Amino acid sequence: MAKAGKNTVRIIGGEWRRRLLSFPDLPGLRPTPDRVRETVFNWLGQTLDGLDVLDAFAGSGAMGLEAASRGARRVMLVEKAAPAAQSLRNQARELGMSRVEVTCADALAWLMHCRDSFDVIFLDPPFASELLARILPLAAERVRADGCIYIECGQWPTIPDGWQLMRSGQAGAVHYGLLRRVTDES
Structure with a gap:
């Protein structure tokens, strides 16, 4: 198991609770902080039993591997940086x-060609990029009717038509929120 340090993040709940995940030191790779993850998984429910999850900018794997620990049926991690992707494969294999x-x-290209649908999609692109605004409409097409999209960004993007920000928070310069489709009951 990894020792707590600069390039580690701890799984905070579920089957692999307290396990440390190590990740490579890459520019722009910043795991979602524990406090934010705890809030997000409180919003989603403590377990994700039977749900299909996409982490489109997986990075350290903090969000996607947390979802797996909490019972997601399938977790797809998409990561552009080869060292980070290999680290994610190693972590998943070591934890079983x-x-x-x-x-x-590339998450944008992958999602353009994706035909799968998901219950939860995590979108946490590189902080100073314009990728969130570009990928959000594509993600909205891949979410099941009762699903949601989690976003993490420096500033709020334009929310796609038919969607609304249901929950939101801020940790330092990071804004985060949960989007759901607008329904008659909303």
């Missing part, structure tokens, strides 16, 4: 997370 799939690809 057989429901985790890792693909080394």
Whole structure:
């Protein structure tokens, strides 16, 4: 098991609670802080039993591997940086997370060609990029009717038509929120 340090993040709940995940030192790779993850998984429910999850900018794997620990049926981790993608594969294998799939690809290009649908999609692109505004409409097409999209960003993007920000928070310069489709009951 990894020792707590600069390039580690701890799984905070579920089957692999307290396990440390190590990740490579890469520019721009910043795991979602424990406090934010705890809030997000409180919003989603403590377990994700039977849900299909996509972590489109997986990075350290903090969000996607947390979802796997909390019972997600399938977790797809998409990561562009080859060292980070390999680290994610190694972490999933070492922990015996057989429901985790890792693909080394550009998230925008991958989602453009994706035909799968998901219950939860995590979008936490590189902080200073314009990727969130570009990928959000694509993600909205891949979410099941009662699903949601988690976003993490420096400033709020334009929310796609038919969607609303249901929950939100801020930790320092990071804004985070949960989007759901607008329904008659909303």
